[in-house]
Amino acid sequence: MRQVAAIMAGGRGERFWPLSRQSRPKQFLRLTGDKTMLQETVARLTPLLDLSDIYVVTGTQYAERVAEQLPELPPENIILEPEGRDTAPCIALTAAYLAHRFPDEDVVLAVLPADHLITKPELFRQTLAGAFALAAAEPVLVTIGMSPSRPETGYGYIKCGEKVPWSGRHFVYRVQRFTEKPDRATAEAFLKEGGYLWNSGMFVWRLSVLRAAFAEHLPEVAAALPALTDLCGGPVEELAKVFRSLPRISIDYGVMEKARNVYVIPGDFGWDDVGTWSALGRLLKADANENVTILSSPTAQQPILFGSKRCIVAGNGRLVAALGVEDLIIVDTDDALLICRRGQEQHLKSVLEQLRREHRTAYL
């Protein structure tokens, strides 16, 4: 059975402003190494999948950037969303595209985020291979859940139900319940109780099983699938018209939380969704004073730090001197500069709101 991965690369990534912009969201940034998040995501898949079986789903405005960052990806493997409408329509479009391309096959599809960090790619591939095998064998929706290491309030949680008898290398559980980002006390209770996993946003299923799930839980989407399938490869505007008619809803809320045939495979491969500058700071290699530096190019100047601790400095070629300061996020870009206390990134939302209100679109 054909196995393919679709990388969801349509996110806006406002949380890494001012490095991330509408025109350059997080998945296209070099945050954790020499490769961009998207390039890393593809590179960790290629030992398992042929490039021709890797798809990237993104917005039309990012088509060129994807092609630029992944020059060896077949151009027909870039699936363009006419607009951002959350993950359920995005996954429906992907399913339609694959059905159009492989009309006589029941493809096994892994849906993967484009902008997460995985520090143990070999373990990731082992887990993903297990998920492919499970989804191929059983008519179930497979998710990959992460063993939680702290009472994180930024992630969704999966409550494991009964253990499923399964001959593969991995443990498999029925999913008992999804919980959206909990508050601190709830997250702590989950960890204390045990049996909870973080929702990584990675899903594996056969197209036929996905279609059945849409039919049961999102009938509007299921009804649009044949039209979407027919229109793939046809006039863009007609496809866009159908796509825009789909409900704006996430796959978690629209399908996963309601479906009863959801299985979870626990994974432990150094995963982090790198949702904020502070999270990134925790993940990168720090100096003796716990300062972390991210440079726009390997030849860019190192910052000068005297008496500074636990700072994250994202440099852009100019000299940055940080003196006697602690717990700061310092991000230098051509036209905008951010200085933010670690853990105070919630203010970024207000900045972007103000910029939108004042129509300073160049900064968005």
Add this chain to the structure above:
Amino acid sequence: MRQVAAIMAGGRGERFWPLSRQSRPKQFLRLTGDKTMLQETVARLTPLLDLSDIYVVTGTQYAERVAEQLPELPPENIILEPEGRDTAPCIALTAAYLAHRFPDEDVVLAVLPADHLITKPELFRQTLAGAFALAAAEPVLVTIGMSPSRPETGYGYIKCGEKVPWSGRHFVYRVQRFTEKPDRATAEAFLKEGGYLWNSGMFVWRLSVLRAAFAEHLPEVAAALPALTDLCGGPVEELAKVFRSLPRISIDYGVMEKARNVYVIPGDFGWDDVGTWSALGRLLKADANENVTILSSPTAQQPILFGSKRCIVAGNGRLVAALGVEDLIIVDTDDALLICRRGQEQHLKSVLEQLRREHRTAYL
């Protein structure tokens, strides 16, 4: 008797790095208003003195910048130091220049810093006028002392001695003792004891009285004065040769601390030497959260501040967002960026040392 003012504008002003550079020291910066510190200094004198009686003493490398900032100043009123050798040689050169220009007059000379803030210029002029009158009438070295408002350790102190009978509008005291920058405990003791004034670095004297003081306390300088006077207006290299032979010493240490005919006139005209970014922050108008903004031009963008307090932001046209931070100095320039905790400016010295050591002269 002719009254002239010489503005000492040769300082390097490293303490305002990265806004100040070797090529653009503090006196040439717009720190406290629309005018540069030098322009402010001249502007506050012109109601009292004709421009033709105002001189600017500076290094040869700054000649053009002075002319640019003071287009109406007669070019012959720019006195060029061949090199920086502290204030005693600088004042000797000024005296020689004036003696060359006015060979038959005993000019009354006020020596004034180019880069201090004075918020009450009318009171300043009244005090300076009194000092001119006193210096014209008596064979004494007149200093202007500031009523101290806090136990500042960054200033020199003057201990007032007996009150001098004087018919002018101002109180006048004999100076009993100069004290270089004291430690905190000493400064506090001075304030408690009373009778101390801050040394503002403003001096007024007749050329004949200054010459006599040099003869008594710095005979090498006194001996060079006739040659310097002859060489003013002659070949630059010969003047430079004599100038370079002078001892590298301040007028305070070389003359004022030793002379017995030193008088002080107390002044109270909102003076500050604006020695650091933190000092500047104290002096400028702040917003409701005590943040202070210095923009490179009136049309430059205002910084975006959410949850930030007591910050000093010197902008340079780019957007600066400071979020959830307190007590920071943020200075944005074309090629370098400073983020420094207020009161931690001592680290600037280390930055400049490192840049010098690494021959990164563009940043100096």
